Amino acid sequence: DSGVTQTPKHLITATGQRVTLRCSPRSGDLSVYWYQQSLDQGLQFLIQYYNGEERAKGNILERFSAQQFPDLHSELNLSSLELGDSALYFCASSPAGGNYGYTFGSGTRLTVV
């Protein structure tokens, strides 16, 4: 157990739907990062939060949004889902910034049908 908890582990949903992925960072970690891993794109950085504030944004679609709550857990919301959104979504946390390296959760496998 890495200490980073992601739920759910698997999610199957239909096109056009909306889902929420949840991440609880390792105890004491202030930074949360979201990544998307698809077969052809590798690990793509989506967004970073630090202590409740958005800190960096990557190639995140407008249909996707995220937030980090006062208890430091984070949620990634994906809406108007398309087949191409099927991927493994990872959350990672670090004590401060990425320079320390990340601890990854086990991921949420999203399948859009």
Add this chain to the structure above:
Amino acid sequence: AQKVTQAQTEISVVEKEDVTLDCVYETRDTTYYLFWYKQPPSGELVFLIRRNSFDEQNEISGRYSWNFQKSTSSFNFTITASQVVDSAVYFCALSEAGRDDKIIFGKGTRLHILP
């Protein structure tokens, strides 16, 4: 902008052979950090090593060793006497110092160790 290139998409070797995974990076920062992560078939991402740009000493951890060369912007990873359990996808990654310190990953090298 930062970039990590892993030119080897897939490698197969027979068990007990040595194998080197290549990683080349690009960054404009003088202070940066390099990483290797392992993703076994079970899917989780496992941290292997972190190295800062001021420490060019090679590192050895058991059968694993890393060769960092700033002159060629490379951070290669060697597995000695490979084992079937080493079969995984290996990612090289880079983060820059400063506010935007996200980690950027290479596309990974899938390593098959054949019995």
